[in-house]
Amino acid sequence: MSKSRRAGLLAAACCMSFLASAANAETLTDAVALAYQTNPTLQQQRAALRATDEGVVQAKSAFRPTVSGSADLTASRTDYGTDASPSRPYDTLKTSGSGASVSLSQPLYTGGKASANLTAAQANVLAGREDLRSVEQSLLANVITAYVDVRRTQESLRIAQENVNVLTRQLDESNARFEVGEITRTDVAQSQARLAAAKASLSSSQASLAVARANYAQIVGQNPTDLAPEPSLAALLPGTVEQAFDAAEANNPTVVAARYDEQAATAAVAAARAAYLPTVAAGASFGYDASEVNAAGKSGKQFGDYDRAIAGSITARVPIFAGGLNASTIRAARERENAARIAVEGAKRTVVQQVSSAWSNLLAARANLVSNEEQVRATKIAFEGVRQEQQVGLRTTLDVLNAQQELRAAELALVTARRDEYVASAGVLQAMGALDVGKLAPDVTRYDPKTSFDKVNHAIGWVPWEPVVQALDKVASPAAVVPAAGK
The missing domain is CATH 1.20.1600.10 (Outer membrane efflux proteins (OEP))
Incomplete structure (x- = not known):
């Protein structure tokens, strides 16, 4: 409360007479x-x-359904040095990848x-x-x-x-x-x-x-x-x-x-x-996963991979034993x-x-x-x-x-x-x-x-x-x- 408001209330409490007219009662x-x-x-x-x-x-x-999404991005590099051999033909190995997915879950019966x-x-x-x-x-x-x-x-x-x-x-x-x-x-x-x-x-x-x-x-x-x-x-x-x-x-x-x-x-x-x-619930998901490999050296190679997945499910769960909790x-x-x-x-x-x-x-x-x-x-x-x-x-x-x-x-x-x-x-x-x-x-x-x-x-x-x-x-x-x- 501000000082002015406190002062106003105190002044009102100390006031012992009323000057207001009946018209403003x-x-x-x-x-x-x-x-x-x-x-x-x-x-x-x-x-x-x-x-x-x-x-x-x-x-x-x-x-109601719940929808969630996830994404990831990875990258790595490995240096093998200058002493290459048939078992290790690369000087440098670089890998990178990415993935993402969206999943949906809908309760049907609880x-x-x-x-x-x-x-x-x-x-x-x-x-x-x-x-x-x-x-x-x-x-x-x-x-x-x-x-x-x-x-x-x-x-x-x-x-x-x-x-x-x-x-x-x-x-x-x-x-x-x-x-x-x-x-x-x-x-x-x-x-x-x-x-x-x-x-x-x-x-x-x-x-x-x-x-x-x-x-x-x-x-x-x-x-x-x-x-x-x-x-x-x-x-x-x-x-x-x-x-x-x-x-x-x-x-x-x-x-x-x-x-x-x-x-x-x-x-x-x-x-x-x-x-x-x-309980019964339905689920669906969609996602992809992509990767790329780049090998630098005497036998350098570069290749990649891309996968896409779509899935659907209906899951039923039946309680059997809960240790007396229920x-x-x-x-x-x-x-x-x-x-x-x-x-x-x-x-x-x-x-x-x-x-x-x-x-x-x-x-x-x-x-x-x-x-x-x-x-x-x-x-x-x-x-x-x-x-x-x-x-x-x-x-x-x-x-x-x-x-x-x-x-x-x-x-x-x-x-x-x-x-x-x-x-x-x-x-x-x-x-x-x-x-x-x-x-x-x-x-x-x-x-x-x-x-x-x-x-x-x-x-x-x-x-x-x-x-x-x-x-x-x-x-x-x-x-x-x-x-x-x-x-």
């Missing part, structure tokens, strides 16, 4: 859209998914191993897409939390500042009444103590706002300005907890990814079992399949717990919100009554200070309750798998992992007989269920 939709486009964690997960996409391309290569590996790669891609969706939902939840945290701390700072202003006026009033002998020095000291405590609370609120703003900048990618009220999430929430459970089991990305992982593990078992089946590989694959199956059940239980907790938090937050709204209404009436009673001598300065403190505490509790209710609503949607960027920021350009997948999947093209080879490879081979893409 930043909305939750703006924050979600920016984070969705720029957040490094999300960008990292997208890159990881693109790497996973390459697994399908690599698996498909087992159905016992189903190539098909199983392709199925596993496709399941891994779909699981990776669910992992990406899980990261997206976590990011959206973090954006929502950071957004409402900034708004809460802004409101808390406003309440703390207002409290300081009220207590300052209260102290001025106490000093004036003390001057005319209506109250004692004790009343003035009580007002001074409450004002000092309010100023300390104001400093704490300023620090909390700086922390909330810095956290917002880290998640969203820019410093918060004047934040508009967050939109209601009520229309996105289910009516009952049973509906939330059903939606979570069907759409929660952790559960769906676990199901795809199980499919990949099942395909790995099929690939391991294919080691017992024969059986061990199958057992290991089956245990990994068992682990993946158990992981699905574990994911379901985790999601049930998440939905239960989120739903309970939401109900509690709603109840607290109603209670805190009533508390604020009642404490406002009480505060005004105590102030009026103080004016006629029925209440002391301490009574007014206590009423003021109760009112500010109730207002702060209401601000927190509103924040908690909104975060709890987002938590229910996240547990359901329904916290979608399309619902929070419908105009943002969505990242489509299928576009990247199609790009690499068709990058090297295909051969006309590939579908035939794939169909042949499934004959009498261990079955592997081809995964179907979700939403």
